[in-house]
Amino acid sequence: MRSLNEPIRDWRRRRVWIVGASTGIGASLAHALLRAGARVALTARSAAALEEIARAAPDDVLVLPADVTDAKGLRRAHDQLMARWEGIDLVIWNAGTYTPMRAHEFDLDAALHTLDTNLTAVYNGLSVALPTLIRQRQGGIALVASVAGYRGLPRSLAYGPSKAALHNLAESLYMDLHPLGVSTYLINPGFVRTRLVARNDFHMPALIDPDQASAHILEGLAAGRFEIHFPSRFTRALKLLRLLPYRAYFALVRSYTGSDAAPAQRAHDALR
Numbered sequence: 001m002r003s004l005n006e007p008i009r010d011w012r013r014r015r016v017w018i019v020g021a022s023t024g025i026g027a028s029l030a031h032a033l034l035r036a037g038a039r040v041a042l043t044a045r046s047a048a049a050l051e052e053i054a055r056a057a058p059d060d061v062l063v064l065p066a067d068v069t070d071a072k073g074l075r076r077a078h079d080q081l082m083a084r085w086e087g088i089d090l091v092i093w094n095a096g097t098y099t100p101m102r103a104h105e106f107d108l109d110a111a112l113h114t115l116d117t118n119l120t121a122v123y124n125g126l127s128v129a130l131p132t133l134i135r136q137r138q139g140g141i142a143l144v145a146s147v148a149g150y151r152g153l154p155r156s157l158a159y160g161p162s163k164a165a166l167h168n169l170a171e172s173l174y175m176d177l178h179p180l181g182v183s184t185y186l187i188n189p190g191f192v193r194t195r196l197v198a199r200n201d202f203h204m205p206a207l208i209d210p211d212q213a214s215a216h217i218l219e220g221l222a223a224g225r226f227e228i229h230f231p232s233r234f235t236r237a238l239k240l241l242r243l244l245p246y247r248a249y250f251a252l253v254r255s256y257t258g259s260d261a262a263p264a265q266r267a268h269d270a271l272r
């Protein structure tokens with residue numbers, strides 16, 4: 001069967017813009033791509049962390065600090081990249097944030113911040129990257145979403161919907177961009193040991209390290225997959241859960257996560 005996207009196996013001199021490159025999966029991807037011979041442009045808010053990565057290969061790295069929620073700053077970063085490299089072979093949109101949130105702890109500011117960072121900012125990115133990719137009729141864009149976007153989960157009132165929207169967005173992009181010669185990749189990691197999940201106080205099944213995550217991503221890109229999900233021992237089970245009717249899905253998730261009415265009841269009692 002033909003792959004859905006152009007397989008990327010040879011990274012030498014490829015121009016990759018990693019947005020959300022300062023820590024975790026993004027930083028690990030930057031190191032892996034540099035080792036494979038790519039040129040990488042690094043964007044995140046923490047300029048010092050980006051400079052630190054650049055030290056490994058100063059000639060092949062562009063440091064372009066920006067806040068993804070600031071559309072003008074992002075455009076400046078894009079324009080600087082184009083002025084230096086005159087094109088982009090792959091955008092990896094990896095920036096994201098996570099605040100666990102349940103209904104009885106609803107926090108509007110935190111919810112809107114999550115949606116701004118994980119979803120609205122992607123549109124800031126598309127507004128600068130799409131014209132370039134379409135003009136080139138070559139290259140691709142990879143959206144890092146999450147398996148948390150497959151179905152509703154406890155503690156995920158803002159994060160889950162922000163990532164579910166990226167699934168839908170990537171599918172729409174694929175259908176528009178593929179005929180134009182531009183690839184779209186949807187990256188759905190399971191649990192990865194980064195600062196993002198450091199606050200999780202529950203057992204995270206099949207937890208992997210950022211270097212394992214970046215290896216899975218490069219493997220998926222080399223195969224030209226549309227959806228790159230990992231680790232498969234975890235993500236295959238989650239994909240099966242997608243097929244369950246609601247009654248069975250709610251019961252199974254509740255029994256696995258132990259998520260019941262007790263915390264909400266305790267919060268309610270404390271308020272009385």
Ligand SMILES: NC(=O)c1ccc[n+]([C@@H]2O[C@H](COP(=O)([O-])OP(=O)(O)OC[C@H]3O[C@@H](n4cnc5c(N)ncnc54)[C@H](OP(=O)(O)O)[C@@H]3O)[C@@H](O)[C@H]2O)c1
Pocket residue numbers: 019020021022023024025026043044045046047049066067068069094095096097098117144145146147188189190191192193194195196197
């Ligand atoms: N860890 C997991 O288990 C897991 C699972 C599924 C999906 N993911 C997704 O994987 C991606 C990477 O997460 P990670 O686990 O590697 O976490 P991380 O170490 O916290 O990395 C998040 C990255 O996003 C950047 N970022 C956040 N807000 C930003 C903003 N407003 N402007 C620019 N950059 C911003 C951060 O840089 P600055 O703070 O320097 O700006 C950092 O480089 C996220 O999209 C996350 O949702 C993670």
